[in-house]
Amino acid sequence: MGKESWTILKLIRWTSERFQKEGLPTPRLDAEVLLSSTLRVDRVRLYTHFDQPLLPEELVRFKTMIQRRLKREPVAYIIGRREFWSLSFKVTRDVLIPRPETEILVSEALALRPSIPVGDGDLQVLEIGTGSGAISIALAKEMGSGSITATDVSEKALAVAEENAASNGVREHLRFLRGDLFSPLKNGEQFHLILTNPPYISREEWSDLMPEVREFEPTLALDGGWDGLDFYRRALPQISEFLFPGGWFLGEIGTGQDQKILEIAGQNPALGEFTFVPDL
Numbered sequence: 384m385g386k387e388s389w390t391i392l393k394l395i396r397w398t399s400e401r402f403q404k405e406g407l408p409t410p411r412l413d414a415e416v417l418l419s420s421t422l423r424v425d426r427v428r429l430y431t432h433f434d435q436p437l438l439p440e441e442l443v444r445f446k447t448m449i450q451r452r453l454k455r456e457p458v459a460y461i462i463g464r465r466e467f468w469s470l471s472f473k474v475t476r477d478v479l480i481p482r483p484e485t486e487i488l489v490s491e492a493l494a495l496r497p498s499i500p501v502g503d504g505d506l507q508v509l510e511i512g513t514g515s516g517a518i519s520i521a522l523a524k525e526m527g528s529g530s531i532t533a534t535d536v537s538e539k540a541l542a543v544a545e546e547n548a549a550s551n552g553v554r555e556h557l558r559f560l561r562g563d564l565f566s567p568l569k570n571g572e573q574f575h576l577i578l579t580n581p582p583y584i585s586r587e588e589w590s591d592l593m594p595e596v597r598e599f600e601p602t603l604a605l606d607g608g609w610d611g612l613d614f615y616r617r618a619l620p621q622i623s624e625f626l627f628p629g630g631w632f633l634g635e636i637g638t639g640q641d642q643k644i645l646e647i648a649g650q651n652p653a654l655g656e657f658t659f660v661p662d663l
Contacts, residue, residue, distance in 0.1 A: 390433065391432060391434070392434065395411070395418060398410075460476055465480055470551055479514045481514075485517070488580060489525070491633055493525055501575055507576070508574060513559070514604060523557055534562055536562065541561055572625065573627045574627065578633045579634045584605045584607050588637070612640060623653035
């Protein structure tokens with residue numbers, strides 16, 4: 384980029400072409416999102432003010448973002464935000480970037496809610512490995528009542544999740560605990576609904592991950608062991624202890640892991656029927 388005048392449209396075109404040459408999967412979208420973040424406007428405004436030149440300091444900020452994206456850093460980390468369930472979430476490299484397909488966990492949980500026997504009390508929900516807090520916060524926004532406990536082994540991830548809960552106006556509905564699996568829970572504590580999007584990437588799949596995922600997102604939130612099922616081997620044998628009668632467990636799994644999940648679950652006779660829902 385030289386000292387010539389750079390308008391919004393010219394920058395979008397130049398950046399899109401550069402990203403495309405580098406093999407980035409969504410060059411135009413990336414250019415628009417980064418530029419709208421630089422200018423602190425929505426993407427529609429980019430095209431209603433396409434002939435607006437950038438100020439020198441704006442151009443410097445945008446150039447820095449371009450350089451980071453060319454190194455394959457995810458756009459969400461560059462701008463520090465990600466949308467999930469039509470809510471805005473802060474994301475850092477301490478948390479996994481929320482995916483659209485994970486919204487299925489939220490929609491399935493909401494669909495199950497009316498059929499779960501809670502008696503005279505409130506629905507008690509547990510999320511294991513909350514990361515950015517996206518799943519629990521989306522549920523809290525939709526439910527309006529009930530109690531949600533969200534756990535994570537990472538103190539930094541929990542800090543991000545708490546900030547997101549506050550910014551989305553549901554902090555008082557959530558309890559955040561640090562610890563592995565069920566360790567931070569009180570003895571005898573049970574829930575009507577347990578959810579998780581755990582690490583389920585196998586060692587074989589690891590090398591095939593996009594650089595954006597493999598080199599930037601937290602390994603702790605991705606690496607599921609040699610076959611991707613370490614979490615489920617540890618969780619499923621004991622999960623029934625933490626479910627109320629008639630309660631449900633919802634978890635995200637990888638492609639082709641369903642039969643192995645059934646084998647692991649079969650070792651716990653207290654677990655009932657398993658249903659698999661395809662993602663997007």
